[in-house]
Amino acid sequence: MNFTSGADVSELLSLDHIRTQLIRLEDTIIFLLIERAQFALNEKIYQAGAFKDELGFDGSWLEWFLFEIECFHAKARRYTSPDEHAFTPLDKLPQPLIKPQALPSILHRPSATHPSVNVNSKILDFYVKQIVPGIVSSSRLGLEDDGNYGSAATRDVEVLQALSRRIHFGMFVSESKFLSAPHEFIPHILNPNPEALAGLITKPAVEAKLLIRLANKARVYGCEMDADGKVIEVPDEEMAARGKIDLATIVSMYKDWVIPLTKDVEVDYLLHRLEDVPQSQIDEWMKGTAA
Numbered sequence: 001m002n003f004t005s006g007a008d009v010s011e012l013l014s015l016d017h018i019r020t021q022l023i024r025l026e027d028t029i030i031f032l033l034i035e036r037a038q039f040a041l042n043e044k045i046y047q048a049g050a051f052k053d054e055l056g057f058d059g060s061w062l063e064w065f066l067f068e069i070e071c072f073h074a075k076a077r078r079y080t081s082p083d084e085h086a087f088t089p090l091d092k093l094p095q096p097l098i099k100p101q102a103l104p105s106i107l108h109r110p111s112a113t114h115p116s117v118n119v120n121s122k123i124l125d126f127y128v129k130q131i132v133p134g135i136v137s138s139s140r141l142g143l144e145d146d147g148n149y150g151s152a153a154t155r156d157v158e159v160l161q162a163l164s165r166r167i168h169f170g171m172f173v174s175e176s177k178f179l180s181a182p183h184e185f186i187p188h189i190l191n192p193n194p195e196a197l198a199g200l201i202t203k204p205a206v207e208a209k210l211l212i213r214l215a216n217k218a219r220v221y222g223c224e225m226d227a228d229g230k231v232i233e234v235p236d237e238e239m240a241a242r243g244k245i246d247l248a249t250i251v252s253m254y255k256d257w258v259i260p261l262t263k264d265v266e267v268d269y270l271l272h273r274l275e276d277v278p279q280s281q282i283d284e285w286m287k288g289t290a291a
């Protein structure tokens, strides 16, 4: 999302604009997964303490990569942008070396007592346990460990950052939906009802269209071509072994993880949406029903 200081907030919060960003992120995530799929599983990089003697770090090689990369990015003020969420707790990251950008206020930020929504620990868990094993086809590579620990972890961090950005976009989706009909959401926020809020934000037709589009993108982006540039037709079930990526893993990743976690973010954001909001504003929004 382009957060230049002069950006028009109403444009940034239009649901169509946000959905366009989410569709564009599908391309980024598919291509980054294709890059990771070039390397073997290298299970050792996900095992806590496997490199403790070398690194003096209790976590896994990947968690060490995340920490070191996020420390550098934090100094460059990455995590002062509302669409960026670190996997490392913010209090363990260095302060920015340059002043934060003067960004338009888009999201509702209740008092500091409520930490921003962050589901990165769940993202890391499903990615390591479900996604990596699904996309690295040892049958294609013929080995489980190719020793490319740095390259594999670098690709993993890129995928994790893109997945985090996509899933936490749920906050912008929620703000957009809330402002378009605050009176629908307010009763279920004042008397917290996550199920009712989930029902209001869920759009089955949008999700169904996404999964079809995603499969088509994975087929096209993951296809192989011969020397003449002619596409080598491969049945979906053989893509893992003969293509660049396993199509089923990408679709199930969105269906079983990305979309549900995005909706969790949407609901969690809404549950805190009225904190620090004056009663007069809530009354005004509720009057909107009389209009």
Ligand SMILES: C=C(O[C@@H]1C=C(C(=O)O)C=C[C@H]1O)C(=O)O
Pocket (backbone or CB within 6 Å): 019, 170, 173, 201, 202, 203, 204, 206, 207, 210, 258, 259, 260, 262, 263
């Ligand atoms: C993101 C949205 O909210 C929900 C989550 C979706 C997703 O994660 O792709 C799609 C539709 C909705 O169920 C949206 O309405 O676009």
